[in-house]
Amino acid sequence: MVARSSGPFYNLHELVVDSSVEGKVFVRKDAVNDARQFGFETKTMVLRFIANGSFDEIDHDNTERLDSGPDAGTFFDAYIFRLGPKFVYFAFYKRPNGTWHSKIIPPSCAW
Amino acid sequence: MSIICPFCDSHNIETIAAVDQYQLPFCGTVAIPHNVHRCLDCEEEGDFDNTLDKNLTKAIDKANLDSAPQLMDDLTQNGITMTYLEKALRLPFRTTARWKRGRLCHSSLALLRVIRFSPALLQAADDNFSQAAMARYQITRTWDFFKFNTKNPELKVTTGLHKIQITYSGSIAPMAISSTNPQVRLESA
Numbered sequence: 001m002v003a004r005s006s007g008p009f010y011n012l013h014e015l016v017v018d019s020s021v022e023g024k025v026f027v028r029k030d031a032v033n034d035a036r037q038f039g040f041e042t043k044t045m046v047l048r049f050i051a052n053g054s055f056d057e058i059d060h061d062n063t064e065r066l067d068s069g070p071d072a073g074t075f076f077d078a079y080i081f082r083l084g085p086k087f088v089y090f091a092f093y094k095r096p097n098g099t100w101h102s103k104i105i106p107p108s109c110a111w
Numbered sequence: 112m113s114i115i116c117p118f119c120d121s122h123n124i125e126t127i128a129a130v131d132q133y134q135l136p137f138c139g140t141v142a143i144p145h146n147v148h149r150c151l152d153c154e155e156e157g158d159f160d161n162t163l164d165k166n167l168t169k170a171i172d173k174a175n176l177d178s179a180p181q182l183m184d185d186l187t188q189n190g191i192t193m194t195y196l197e198k199a200l201r202l203p204f205r206t207t208a209r210w211k212r213g214r215l216c217h218s219s220l221a222l223l224r225v226i227r228f229s230p231a232l233l234q235a236a237d238d239n240f241s242q243a244a245m246a247r248y249q250i251t252r253t254w255d256f257f258k259f260n261t262k263n264p265e266l267k268v269t270t271g272l273h274k275i276q277i278t279y280s281g282s283i284a285p286m287a288i289s290s291t292n293p294q295v296r297l298e299s300a
Contacts, residue, residue: 022161029156042171
């Protein structure tokens with residue numbers, strides 16, 4: 001496990017740029033359902049928001065390895081930013097094939 | 112070209128029909144049928160080749176914009192004419208006629224929803240958002256809550272030297288009430 005005092009593993013700006021490229025970023029169905037709490041009804045809306053690159057008071061929360069699933073062992077970065085009166089947990093990782101997987105969820109549902 | 116699951120790289124994908132409910136503010140929910148990809152290996156669902164989600168997003172957008180006429184009808188039924196709305200907001204004449212014909216953008220829809228949520232804002236706009244209009248708006252919000260949610264609502268204002276006292280009262284049944292829905296009706300106490 002990587003200590004929280006280390007910085008992000010990935011370049012957030014790279015994800016932001018890739019969010020506007022078709023087929024580069026994916027959001028799981030349960031993550032889309034969670035994102036509805038913030039007004040994002042579809043994957044497309046989530047990606048549009050990320051591609052905008054505008055995150056209020058964003059702060060790197062942690063970097064750890066996924067402990068389950070087909071990508072177990074892969075590092076993910078997690079940030080927390082403010083969306084109006086709410087805080088949002090924003091996590092993502094990159095697969096070996098170059099695609100990103102991300103989720104926007106309430107902090108209580110964090111990985 | 113075969114579709115690949117972006118989560119487990121499987122080629123074992125099927126396309127299934129789904130129907131999801133989406134909330135339209137003040138207009139209930141709308142059921143939107145759409146297709147999704149499903150991986151038979153990891154059971155993940157979604158838009159795996161970026162063809163399906165765009166259609167769903169467009170359908171949701173259309174449903175939202177199509178709700179504008181109902182918002183305007185609701186306002187009219189509550190005594191707010193579109194002529195008054197245009198005048199109070201300093202909109203070009205016949206703006207709302209264009210909205211009714213479906214020619215409106217998301218910002219116009221957002222404006223309609225805000226007015227539908229709090230029609231009293233129109234009075235403030237009509238008064239050019241003056242200080243007096245703001246004070247009247249702030250006081251009448253709480254009064255609206257008592258008016259819609261209690262029996263025999265009363266408002267008493269007492270003024271003195273450098274002092275103002277406002278008292279709201281009303282009868283409610285002993286149950287939880289929501290202050291976010293001004294149309295909640297309670298049983299009498």
